[in-house]
Amino acid sequence: MRHDHIVTAKQLSRADIEAVLDRAAEIDADPAGWTDHRPDALLGLCFFEPSTRTRMSFETAIKRLGGDAVDMGATDESAVAKGESLADTVRVIGGYVDALVLRHPREGAAKLAAEHVDVPLVNGGDGAGHHPTQTLLDLYTLRESTGLDGIDVGIVGDLKYGRTVHSLARALTNFDARQHFVSPESLQLPASVRYDLHERGAAVREHTDLSSVLGELDALYVTRIQRERFPDETEYREVAGQYRIDESTLAAARDDVVVMHPLPRVDEIAPEVDETDNARYFQQAHNGVPVRMALLDLLLEGSA
Secondary structure (H helix, E strand, O other), X not given: OOOOOEXXXXXXXXXXXXXXXXXXXXXXXXXXXXXXXXXXXXXXXXXXXXXXXXXXXHHHHHHHOOOEXXXXXXXXXXXXXXXXXXXXXXXXXXXXXXXXXXXXXXXXXXXXXXXXXXXXXXXXXXXXXXXXXXXXXXXXXXXXXXXXXXXXXXXXXXXXXXXXXXXXXXXXXXXXXXXXXXXXXXXXXXHHHHHHHHHOOOOOEEEOOHHHOHHHOOEEEEOOOOHXXXXXXXXXXXXXXXOOEOHHHHHOOOOOOEEEOOOOOOOOEOHHHHHOOOEOHHHHHHXXXXXXXXXXXXXXXXXX
């Protein structure tokens, strides 16, 4: 895989995805064998928006490869608070490091930033736009649980503002996976995502009632209704809590259905589901480390 930057899942072919997942599987099988693989690598973390899993798993990933990370820190403690532009910020930090991870609240920020750096830049989430590395760990979790071909995947919740959904839906078009999108009418897929899916020959199956499709699913990908993305609090209140996965939901599903979630969750998955064999979301989060190790290793290998 020879990409300069990873900005969207749209740019990833099946071969690209499999290269990352295969490398992640190698790392998973022998973590100790990779501890000095990139001893001089330095990763820059530029997070303009709160993050736990993405930030920490990238930092863990580069350190488990033998490298290190430098963190821009909170925006109110950086030159951003003085009015510095995103282009200038990444241009400067890109001169210090071998690769950059950017998280930003504005959709399109990663694409803009990538035009101003000479080292690999990875989009760690840009507003309601894209989150390609979350998609890679989602696909790794799916591959380990159900395989990626010949499966039915239900994607539930906030499909309008959910960047994890936008990236996953596009990436799944590389595989023989049937996608079912379940949401309130006000939170259906954006036209741009629907267009991309049609362009790739994917059938868009949209539902408002989860029970109508639940029994067909091999995997159930649940997302949080993202309060912070709503321009109107009233709109948020109308849809909050509309879908909740609990033991009664699982009773109506296939016994082996896999339940996933990009986290953080609020109340859309009941804690009782955590102890079932169906739950994969904590393993999904843990998979972020080998997958991001694999991606960083391939990017650094390609830029050498």
